[in-house]
Amino acid sequence: MSGSSAPLYQQVSAAIRDQIVSGHRNVGSMLPTEHTLARSFKVSRATIRKAIRGLKDEGLVRATPGVGTVVVRKRPQKRFGYLRTINDDLDDRGIPSTIELLSATFREPNDAVREHLHVEPGGRVLEVVRIRRIASQPFSITYFHVPEWVGVDPEADFKRPVHEYVERARRHFITYGTDRVSARSPTPSEQEMLEIGEALPVLIVRRTSFTDYDQPVEFVESVIRSDLFDYVVTLPRKPDADPTEGGQS
Amino acid sequence: MSGSSAPLYQQVSAAIRDQIVSGHRNVGSMLPTEHTLARSFKVSRATIRKAIRGLKDEGLVRATPGVGTVVVRKRPQKRFGYLRTINDDLDDRGIPSTIELLSATFREPNDAVREHLHVEPGGRVLEVVRIRRIASQPFSITYFHVPEWVGVDPEADFKRPVHEYVERARRHFITYGTDRVSARSPTPSEQEMLEIGEALPVLIVRRTSFTDYDQPVEFVESVIRSDLFDYVVTLPRKPDADPTEGGQS
DNA sequence: AAGTGGTCTAGACCACAGA
């Protein structure tokens, strides 16, 4: 109950979700009515409704007017493709890694970077190069490119995911991005940095991140040992239908 | 106008959306405060909030606590990352390709396939092997695995995307899938089939497709020349609020 | 200090499903 600083509706949401996941509420069973839940949780019905809305979004329950709310799934619907960092992936797999900052300098970008970031000729970008190690073994080299106008401090420590520095510098938030995954043989310098031979391909993951205003603010190129990493994403089947737009009558 | 029967919040939502789409509210401008909107629309603030929530979901506006709500986009945001076939990709890029069916046989799957498809020991899967060519040049080899219980006809021509045969056999529809992208050096037989040397890596794309009931019905492994293909996907930043939270007890 | 969006309450009426 109280004690937690999270909003009430999230606490209620979590409580009901736990009942479902733990098996105290079976798939196919009805939830108590919203009035009943409001009484038993000692909150208003509006708060209960906001909590249940979250469960609906997770695909755990379905509400039918005039009938009630039924449990339709024991586990939350798999989260569909959203932007994740390599850090997120490794964290999920419980793999600890360390990051070493190699350089952080302003420079004129090459044509590929310039095009991805819509940088005018003559414009500069902050290039941050980091190397990631797992158990002191080289894992990946990552090149971050951020347009100068974004205003990221080149003296930052860059120990955290770079998009955090981008978002701290501007009021804009990154809302989506495009990933391009390819593979090739490593260059001699990559072979040296990653401590691999020419026979082991590297996986190249390029990400362009965009703000609300569809403005690219970050271009990240990761060169990853292909024996230590897969790129994994879960996607829905369709662009899914529009919500109730029915202005018509 | 017109005594519409639609809920109030949808009418308000539509009205504001029209102002944005028609250009009466410019991208970058602030919406009136929720209190002001409530007064001018003559509805409660709760109704205004529900209307704005819809606009947020469409990516048209962004609300910042303590600041206000700003118009960030003139048209609803395009839908993100959904399951696409290699065929879709090539079509979008205007690249014509041909498909040759190499084999379609029932067999006992290896452990990896068995695990992905949840096939019991002793169970069989239909394996369909196809090769794709672009301008008569080999492009990719694809191995489809479908559990026998799905009932796909092994005598089909398999000229179309295989998931269509899966959905035709059952009434279930594929609603989501997981892609795993990796890279390695080609095996000798792959070098021969793809007409490449050992120095050119191959991109491996593995897809497991699931029905609404979270049941895997298809496992596809594609071996692709890395010089002719990138795996591309556009993803949103977050599903929205993070339900992870502390979540103990 | 003033103003914003986020949360929350305690009521109310409605359309619809089911006995």
Add this chain to the structure above:
DNA sequence: CTGTGGTCTAGACCACTTT
């Protein structure tokens, strides 16, 4: 008929940003 979820109101307090 009763009970359900869906909608709506008119207040309130909060954390936060900006002045």
